[in-house]
Amino acid sequence: MDALIVGADRLGNIPDVLQQFGIRIAAHVSGRDTTHQRRSAPLPAGIQVVILFTDFLGHNVMQRFREAASREGVMFVCCRRSVCALQQALGRRMSEDDCGRCGAGDGCKRKKR
Secondary structure: OEEEEEOOOOOOOHHHHHHHOOOEEEEEEOOOOOHHHHOOOOOOOOOOEEEEEHHHOOHHHHHHHHHHHHHOOOEEEEEOOOHHHHHHHHHHHOOHHHHHHHOOHHHOOHHHO
């Protein structure tokens, strides 16, 4: 499953957590650029989930990316930029039914929990 990460300058351990859920970072946008506040462009091709780090985003930026995800029928997750917050948010949003869509199959680390 490919993700667009919005918010935060550095990701730290976030890629490791995403890998546990079978998610690959396809693109990362810090959200600091003022054009992100007014942008209503489509999401990059192939994005299946948008992750918004709320403690690093202004309301306008978050609203624009949420609207873009909703418009394209893409799941979005909002949380603080911490490993624990991301794990909890992804755990709530993703069920075992969603596992079939990512394509990781039997190699998924998440199914072994």
